[in-house]
Amino acid sequence: MDIPKVFLSYSHDTLEHKKWVLELATRLRTNGIDAILDQWELGAGSDIPHYMEQNLANADYIVMVCTRNYVEKANMGTGGVGYEKMIITATLMRSINETKVIPIVRQSGEKMVPTFLTSKMYIDFSKQDEFELAYDNLIRAIHKSPLFIKPPVGNNPFERIDAKPPEVKHDPIKNIMAYFAIEYEKENEHLYFDDILSKFQISRLMLQHILTEMQNLNLIYYHTSSRSANYYKLTQLGIKYIVDKGIIK
Numbered sequence: 741m742d743i744p745k746v747f748l749s750y751s752h753d754t755l756e757h758k759k760w761v762l763e764l765a766t767r768l769r770t771n772g773i774d775a776i777l778d779q780w781e782l783g784a785g786s787d788i789p790h791y792m793e794q795n796l797a798n799a800d801y802i803v804m805v806c807t808r809n810y811v812e813k814a815n816m817g818t819g820g821v822g823y824e825k826m827i828i829t830a831t832l833m834r835s836i837n838e839t840k841v842i843p844i845v846r847q848s849g850e851k852m853v854p855t856f857l858t859s860k861m862y863i864d865f866s867k868q869d870e871f872e873l874a875y876d877n878l879i880r881a882i883h884k885s886p887l888f889i890k891p892p893v894g895n896n897p898f899e900r901i902d903a904k905p906p907e908v909k910h911d912p913i914k915n916i917m918a919y920f921a922i923e924y925e926k927e928n929e930h931l932y933f934d935d936i937l938s939k940f941q942i943s944r945l946m947l948q949h950i951l952t953e954m955q956n957l958n959l960i961y962y963h964t965s966s967r968s969a970n971y972y973k974l975t976q977l978g979i980k981y982i983v984d985k986g987i988i989k
Contacts, residue, residue: 744882745774747795750805751813760846761805764875771879799840801882806845806853806862814854842881844874892938912950914985916940917959920974921982930963930971954978 746768750761758779768775776795782788796802804810843853843862853862863881865874880886919939923931937947951972954960959978964970974982982988 743772743774744800745776745798746801746803746882747776747799748803748805749796751807751810753807753809757807757846764805767875768879768882773879773882802841803878804841804843804854804857805865806843806847808847808852811852811854814856842878844878892934894937895943912942913954913957913959914987916950916954917978917982917985918987920960920972920978921987924974924979925988929973931973932971936972 748761748765750757752758762777762779765775765777765779776799778791781795782791804814841857841860843857843860844865845851845853845862846865848866851862851864851866853860863874863877865871876887916936919936920931923929933947933951936951937944940947951960951962955962957977958975959981960972961975962970962972
């Protein structure tokens with residue numbers, strides 16, 4: 741699995757702020773993110789422009805910690821922040837759909853980001869008592885693991901069941917068992933009705949009928965629990981069926 745590389749851009753406002761950024765970067769690394777921070781990388785005699793250019797270009801994401809001082813420097817193009825802004829802006833110009841810059845705000849009162857980022861959504865780190873929520877939003881964005889996933893589009897409830905032939909009409913049990921086999925190989929042994937439904941062009945009633953028939957043949961069983969979601973799972977006979985039918989080699 742690729743480890744996302746994240747460059748942290750911030751202004752050295754106070755020792756307290758530098759410590760806050762250091763702790764944020766440290767925690768990112770503990771959560772599977774290769775955080776790049778000047779406090780680790782730069783020492784006496786280091787080439788600062790080279791450090792910025794190299795890491796800004798190679799980063800998967802750039803997290804901009806927007807304090808009021810950071811925003812002022814970025815807008816005025818002064819200091820290291822201003823230099824980073826020029827590089828980032830050039831990168832953005834080369835790709836209109838660029839999404840690698842993630843602004844986070846750490847300000848009291850009005851929330852400000854650099855002018856060239858005003859169209860972007862930011863993550864609000866301004867309230868310490870809501871830090872965990874903001875941090876969760878940040879690492880989900882970096883890992884591309886949204887809290888809410890768009891559900892699949894279901895069948896038209898006003899369309900006749902026989903309006904279009906289902907994909908599973910020739911050998912419905914074998915086709916659905918093939919789906920079970922694929923998911924089993926992914927170590928996903930628990931399959932839910934709606935997940936199966938989304939994979940086949942078939943009505944809910946027809947799928948329920950086929951699954952019931954598969955249960956009667958002891959190919960799958962239906963697990964029910966008052967404490968967790970209900971799911972279907974292969975039986976030993978179902979695994980034998982998959983092998984005997986040549987569904988997997």
